[in-house]
Amino acid sequence: MSMKRIDHAEASSKFIKAKDHLDFHDKRLWDLRTKRDREAEGMPEWEDLRALASAIKEHTLTHLADYLEEFERNAIANGAQVHWAKDAAEHNQIVVDIMRSRGARTLVKAKSMLTDECDMRPFLENRGIEVMETDLGERIQQLDDEPPSHIVVPAVHKLRGDVARVFSETIGTDAKNSDVHYLAESQRQHTRPYFLRADAGMTGANFAVAETGTVVVCTNEGNADLSVHLPKLYIASIGIEKVIPKIEHLGVFVRMLSRSALGSPITQLTSHFRAPRDGTEMHIVLVDNGRSERLGMPDFWYSLKCIRCGACMNTCPVYRRSGGLSYGATYSGPIGVIIDPTFNLRKYSSLPFASTLNGSCTSVCPVKINIHEQIYKWRQIIAERHQLPFVKKEAMQIAGKILANPRMYRAAVGTAGTGIDLLPRFMMYNKLNAWGKQREVPKAPDKTFRQWYLENRAKKRGKR
């Protein structure tokens, strides 16, 4: 994976130029946001549920070690085997080791952002393991050799013609047929044999219940269930922050998840995997990969409450107009902006600036993560660590000095009839000409407010 600094603005510029794709992307995700609103309006207890979900997560995270140990105890008592991975590399190695030791060479998997985060697929494929993404959106992206662009609808940035092209080049569909039913049916038929003969199946987890050792997976397609019920080997990859205390708490989270994500009351399948069936194995890999570090960051640990619903992406006006791929990370949109800098501050230093701080994300988050406040805080850290991606620190210092000094400020601003091109640079920072690319610049007035005040009020009061 490249370590090069992501240039979100540059990537967004390309996205915006593809007008049909941009329009669809923006409207489709706004539609999901609108559907979420309708669900929320239909439930008088919606805001109470948000508060409850947030409080349950905060309690759990502040007792995380105990709950993880309880989960592990119960999972083992259920007959599952529990492994711990401190980082992505260890996770991938554990998965390979489990599969190799059982002679497993084919893997069918349900959607798991964690496995994308760990870059698991190429690791497995380079070691001779065939990996089939079984979620339609993830499969499209796998076949197109592109990461998912949205954590819930991975191919939302594609139009049917794109899918027709990808499928015709890979699974042999008719390149001229972009009927969506035809394309979906083709993927169903093509994938089915892989389910039937796979040596191993893998899921992530939406929730891991400490009380019972249960792994809960919410899908619409039924691919998690097929991935688990057919092969003799089941591996669940779970981020340590997914733990919740009790079965009864699922009532709160299951009611919030799909409503927030898609505006639908529940996913078509809400699957609870507690123990392996006879003659099969269940392995659980608990993954840290920076989460325990983040837990110790007073300004940022709330991001661990995330239940991966994507509501923040759907509402974000920047995300809708730039697409998930422009963030250059597994996690994009608002949640990505506050998580990704913990993976690589320099690489992702532009992301906290890919935001207007409008706060819509915070207001739709089902677990009340204060996303936009964390975005603001990240900017401070980036500035402190001298990683400001575009504004030169010197320009900021100059601006700060001028604005701290009344006479310097007046000298910079107060010349009557000053044209906008003579504007002090500190007011428009470095990329002055960027404003004028698609917008008219404001006309300079005859006098400043202060000058007007001196002439029209201060004089009357006999002031200088």
Add this chain to the structure above:
Amino acid sequence: MKVGLFIPCYVDAFFPEVGIATLELLERLGVEVVYPLDQTCCGQPMANSGCQEDAAGAEALFVKNFAPFDYIVGPSGSCIHHVRENLTAIHQTPDVVRVRSNALELVEFLHDVVGVREFPWAEFPHAVGLHNGCASLRALKTAKMSEIDEPFFSKPLDLLSKVKGIRFVAPRRPDECCGFGGTFSVFEEPVSAKMGYDKVADHMSAGAEYIVSADMSCIMHQRGCAERMGVPIKFIHIAQVLNGARK
């Protein structure tokens, strides 16, 4: 009650008419208003880029200028939000704490402190698209936001609704951000401009002749877009409407 008038730096420099309207309006309402002559800026431009050290000087000067007043009132949601919530680059002395909690945006001040609802000298017989800037809306909570399921309320609408002749038209996405976002407007220019164009087009589709807002920064951005788009929609600050501007 003595009010210190806070005129944001960009209003001072580019939109003095908004400062004038604000001052005249407060005077009409019998408020004792003083404009500290040595004010400059609230510090937001530096702070929003994460540069706390560079914001400190402006923030300290702000408190120094406005410490003598009961209220500090300014026609800008984002600046007042910065003062109330984020003026943290300086040591939090009792003066700092007091100035911060007494800083109010103009609509807040008129609605909550003065309690005025009628402006008999005002007349604005136009179709108006009301734009609530995100800082005013979501941070200062001057109106119900679409994300939260709660009873409807709107302080700007309460102030504007009795203005003679005014009628309101609502865009399809009433509170989607317009895309200004401070430095975002230049460093993420492609998305910023697209958001501005979309916002203007949305108001145009709704039939708005004027976009009225309490945030001049949003207006500056949307007007820049509209003028480049070549569409006839006009822009005006809420202070100007309430102060009696006819256009």
Add this chain to the structure above:
Amino acid sequence: MSSRDEVLARIRKNQPPPLPLPAAPAFGGPAGSKLERFKTALARMGGKLADPPADGDLDGLIARLFPKAGVICSATPEVAGNRRLDQMRQPAELDDVDVGIVRAVFGVAETGSLWLTDAQFRVNTLGFLAQHLVALLDPARIVLDMHHAYRERSQFDARYGVFMTGPSATADIEGILIHGAQGIRTLTVVLAAA
């Protein structure tokens, strides 16, 4: 030090000060018949409802609903079908099943969901490899909402359980809704007392 010990130690070092577990209140639901709400929710999620046969002949009903079905496989003794589950050796053998029949444990009025465990499926793949699924549901066994559903505590001792809400679906391509993604194409609920 194992990774387990390392991770747990780092978590214990970094855990923020403890915050309490809130008590979950009982939320009331909208007034009205749970059955009617269930039917509305089921339809919204793409599920179908079939009237129970007047003569009680469920095999007959299924033949009428699926006249072209070849392999009919039932996990409940109330329906005979023509493929016997007790002769299954591998879950993949159910790949050719056209219609599967199960009896759900209970339904959920809020969402139109059915709760089924491995006891109801007998072979879990019946609920996912079959092209179509018919689920018998006792109308007296409908709970109000998901909070009530999760309070059926003993159900969650099962090795596997699922809330099935309508057929499998996807809208991953241009937001167009497709029924029959990887799992069943249709779900038909027949209200029949247990």
